Amino acid sequence: MAIPNGSTRHKRMPGETLFPTSVAIIPLAIISLLLPASASAKVPEPIMDAPTLPAGTVLYLRLQTAVSTKTSKEGQTVAASLARELEIQGGVAIPFGSTFKGTIEKCEQATDSDQRSELLLSFGQLTIPGEGNFTMKGRLSAISNARETLLADGTVVGVLASEAPAASLLSGVLQKLGQADPSINDQIQKQKIGQVNTAIEFPAGTDLHYTLTEPLHLKSIVHSAGPPQLAASLRASVANMLADAPKHAVSKDNRAGDPINLVFVGTAQEIQHAFRQAGWTEPKKKNQQSIWKTAQAVINNDGYDSAPVSDLYLFGRKEDLAFEKTLNTFNKRHHLRLWQTTASTSDGRPIWLAAATHDVGIDVHPGVISHATDSNLDDERAQVGADLHLGGAVQAAEFLVPPNPLSSGMTATGGAWHTDGRLCVIDLKAGVGSGM
Numbered sequence: 001m002a003i004p005n006g007s008t009r010h011k012r013m014p015g016e017t018l019f020p021t022s023v024a025i026i027p028l029a030i031i032s033l034l035l036p037a038s039a040s041a042k043v044p045e046p047i048m049d050a051p052t053l054p055a056g057t058v059l060y061l062r063l064q065t066a067v068s069t070k071t072s073k074e075g076q077t078v079a080a081s082l083a084r085e086l087e088i089q090g091g092v093a094i095p096f097g098s099t100f101k102g103t104i105e106k107c108e109q110a111t112d113s114d115q116r117s118e119l120l121l122s123f124g125q126l127t128i129p130g131e132g133n134f135t136m137k138g139r140l141s142a143i144s145n146a147r148e149t150l151l152a153d154g155t156v157v158g159v160l161a162s163e164a165p166a167a168s169l170l171s172g173v174l175q176k177l178g179q180a181d182p183s184i185n186d187q188i189q190k191q192k193i194g195q196v197n198t199a200i201e202f203p204a205g206t207d208l209h210y211t212l213t214e215p216l217h218l219k220s221i222v223h224s225a226g227p228p229q230l231a232a233s234l235r236a237s238v239a240n241m242l243a244d245a246p247k248h249a250v251s252k253d254n255r256a257g258d259p260i261n262l263v264f265v266g267t268a269q270e271i272q273h274a275f276r277q278a279g280w281t282e283p284k285k286k287n288q289q290s291i292w293k294t295a296q297a298v299i300n301n302d303g304y305d306s307a308p309v310s311d312l313y314l315f316g317r318k319e320d321l322a323f324e325k326t327l328n329t330f331n332k333r334h335h336l337r338l339w340q341t342t343a344s345t346s347d348g349r350p351i352w353l354a355a356a357t358h359d360v361g362i363d364v365h366p367g368v369i370s371h372a373t374d375s376n377l378d379d380e381r382a383q384v385g386a387d388l389h390l391g392g393a394v395q396a397a398e399f400l401v402p403p404n405p406l407s408s409g410m411t412a413t414g415g416a417w418h419t420d421g422r423l424c425v426i427d428l429k430a431g432v433g434s435g436m
Contacts, residue, residue: 049065051093053086053216058141060084061123061208062390063098068201069117069158076104078121083207084386091189091221094128101125101211103152110158110198117158119200123210128218136216142209147301147329148200158435159301161196206277206327227389227397230427233346235398238263238425241343241351242402249312249319249337249355251412257312258355258407261419264338265349267426271321271338271394273433278391280323280334297330304330313411314339314353323353324388333359334383349430356380358413373411377419385424396427 039109079101102123122391126134139154149157182264230238243264249257264271272282284290286308297304303326311318319337326333336356343351358374374380388394405421 008328039197039332049220050223051088051218052090053093053212053218055212057086057212059086059094059138059210059212060425061210062203063206063208064099066201066203067104067107067119067121068199069119070120070199072104073105074104074107076107078102078104078123080123080208083390085224085226085381087224090223092224093218093221094126095222095224097129097145097425098164101127106155107436113161116160117198117200119156119158120154121156121208122154126216131219134216134218136212137214138210138212140208141211143202143209143327144209144334145303145325145327145329145334145347146206146328151425156200157236158200159196160197161198163196163301164209165415185263185419195308201328202261202412205303221357227394230396230425232400234265234396235400235425237343237433238265238351239386241341241398243424245341245353245402245415247402247404247406248409249314251312255410255412256409258337258357259377259409259417260314260353261423262336262356263353263379263400263423264354264428265345265426266352266430267350267431268340269319269428270428271352273392273426274375274391275387276433277322277393278325278387280387281306283322283324283335294330301329303328307333309335309337309396313339315341330361335359336380336384342390354384356384360384373415373417375416375418377417380423381419381424385426388426390426393428393432394426395429397421398425402427 006088010129018205038395060083063078063080065078065080067078069077079099081100082096082098083118085092085096100123102121102125105121105122106118117435121140123138124136126136128320140150140156143152143156145408146156147159151157246260248259251257265295266274275282284293284306286413288305290308293304296302297307305324305326307324307326307330308322309319309322318341320340321338322331322335324335334356336354338352338354341351341353345351357377358380359372360374361372385394385397388395401422406419408416408418409420410416
């Protein structure tokens with residue numbers, strides 16, 4: 001049910017799946033985010049024969065085997081699962097629950113300061129529940145939130161210690177401080193300040209984009225086992241709230257901020273549980289310790305999975321909840337902010353508005369240094385939906401179009417964005433996490 005950029009919006013029809021992302025090289029194909037983990041045991045029902053996915057199709061994988069240039073070996077087997085359902089005209093080509101088997105083709109750990117570590121993963125077998133095994137050929141085309149870069153053949157190339165922000169300056173300063181005060185030197189060594197880890201290390205759960213280099217011939221198209229639509233009473237409650245709801249958050253000085261692109265139904269405890277199950281963390285409050293850890297992550301060119309987020313405002317107050325998901329660099333992260341509305345469902349459950357964006361680098365504007373954001377808000381909306389479904393906390397979900405939907409604009413820090421204007425409404429399972 002994905003709406004490609006520039007196309008006409010439409011209402012969700014029965015059987016359509018939520019949270020898709022367009023595949024530009026297949027006009028009729030879309031990538032659809034998926035379901036709770038409990039659905040993995042279901043065998044999809046075939047509805048059409050022999051689809052072929054052309055070269056260039058992007059598959060969204062989630063690594064199930066941790067890999068590292070320090071400890072992994074060439075020839076070692078690696079496994080991944082499908083992170084987003086691949087939907088084409090008539091149904092689903094690759095459903096949730098599908099798995100991938102591959103090998104480590106290259107694994108070289110840098111031994112000199114001017115040498116880069118290299119890692120090459122190749123996935124050659126796809127297993128679809130109820131359909132069997134399929135041989136495939138492709139290459140890694142992206143690693144979500146990674147500091148590493150990719151060569152044309154999919155080889156992952158590591159960082160150099162000298163590429164860490166202000167590395168050359170800091171190394172001299174830290175050395176002088178350590179020489180002047182042994183206690184400071186002990187602290188520098190203990191916290192590994194200025195020591196950049198040049199190894200390539202991806203834990204299980206790392207999100208990969210894998211692009212087919214040859215057509216992939218499958219047996220049949222199957223039905224999606226996507227989440228059910230919202231109950232009619234819940235849909236009415238949300239629609240009533242959206243009638244006069246704000247369209248975007250604002251900065252402290254009242255500049256337009258991130259657009260609202262998600263709605264949640266559930267308690268604060270249910271929301272916190274859902275994101276924890278999905279591998280997201282809550283950011284720390286801004287204090288000396290969190291600021292120091294942020295600085296350390298920047299200095300070491302490393303990740304900080306609970307780094308503070310800047311405040312944005314809705315209903316005259318800053319966010320009530322926030323969550324983020326990162327990998328191995330401070331520069332990139334998925335994150336969102338949530339505000340509880342005064343509205344509730346017919347059975348009294350709270351309704352929340354949320355704004356999700358993807359930080360993809362550092363942006364410098366006159367007088368402002370901030371994260372640069374991906375202009376495609378719909379992809380981040382899809383990421384959030386997919387992760388929560390895979391965590392098993394979603395009861396139902398549906399796209400709704402609010403009155404006078406947004407289409408494009410600028411963030412409070414000057415970043416451009418665009419969207420199809422739909423809001424993803426996610427009804428979380430009631431009572432889950434309430435004992436936390």
